[in-house]
Amino acid sequence: MFAERNRMTEADLQRWIKRRLGCDPEAELTQADVLYLSAEAFLAMDSVYQRLSDFFLDKESRLLTVKEAVAFLKLSRATLYRLMKSGALRSKKIHGRRFIFRVSAEEEAGLPYEYQARLWDGHRPPSKAEEEVAEAEDAARVQQEEREHALRTLLTRHEKQEHKDSP
Structure with a gap:
């Protein structure tokens, strides 16, 4: 199921979110709902979160450029910016380039897996x-x-x- 979510269109993602939240599948979501729920669904995707973790472990870096994120996470640039705008991903502009960064290992340590994704909550460092x-x-x-x-x-x-x- 998680592999399927990586190939979802925006409409598929909205239907999956509505099912997950127990909403009427035909109900209209506002733009704010879509931003929030898309970020929520993104965070629920174990495989995507795992790929992010693997990326940062491999690079031994806490920064990821937008271009790297789009290529590595197989997300569209628009989806990535939407996730940053909604607060699901932390980002910062450094010398004119936008970087996405992960939380520190200390913040992640000791937390159950289902709570680790919540650390990507958009709070500033x-x-x-x-x-x-x-x-x-x-x-x-x-x-x-x-x-x-x-x-x-x-x-x-x-x-x-x-x-x-x-x-």
């Missing part, structure tokens, strides 16, 4: 200042955990000593 704040918060949390561990250790030693001293 954190800014340098946001990253510094997050790192400072992590460092403060680690220090707090170390203090708590040291206090628990001292308390345990004290309790053991009291237990030894009591008759």
